[in-house]
Amino acid sequence: MDSLRWRVPRKLPLVKLVGAGALLAVGLLFADGDVVRLGLAAVAAAALALWAARDLLAPVRLEADPSGVTVVAGFAGRRHLAWSQIEGVRVDTRPRMGMRTEMLEIDAGDSLHLFTVYDLGVPPGEVAQALTERGYL
Known part of the structure; x- marks a missing residue:
């Protein structure tokens, strides 16, 4: 069986880098004088660029195969x-500011991994459904 992979949308790092450039330009x-x-704008732009760099260096956030899951750490x-280390996988849905947010929670006992x-x-509910359909959960 091949693995299932979920990654950051390809446009997201580009949007973050454009935002960093815009922050620097506005600054x-x-x-x-x-x-x-100028320093605050530069720090904010650098933080946004660093966030984009993470998306470029580790675009695949979650990968599942018959042996278990691989998640981004650090x-x-x-x-x-x-799979034996995983105590539970659930989708947490909450209303916030008039919108509904979903998070996929992978509970590994000593660590909790959250994905939006x-x-x-894709929506976290689709990921949970795909894991269930493959028989991983």
Whole structure:
């Protein structure tokens, strides 16, 4: 059986990098000689660029195969969890600010791994359904 993979949507890192450039440009335009304003814009742009770099270095956030799942750990590392280590997989749905948000939760006992649609590229409910259909859960 081949593995199932879920990744960050391909456009998301590009949007983050464009946003970082826009922040830097706005900082340059409105700093008006104030190094604090320029510094804050540069720090915010750098943080957004670093976030985009993570998406480019580790685009696959979750991979499942008969042996278990591999999840992103840390900035761009990987951690394999055997199915025997996984205590539960569930989709947490909550209303927030008039919108419904979903998160896929993978409980490995000593660690909890959370994934949103922005990590997986598809709604978390679809991922849980795919794992169930393959007989992994």
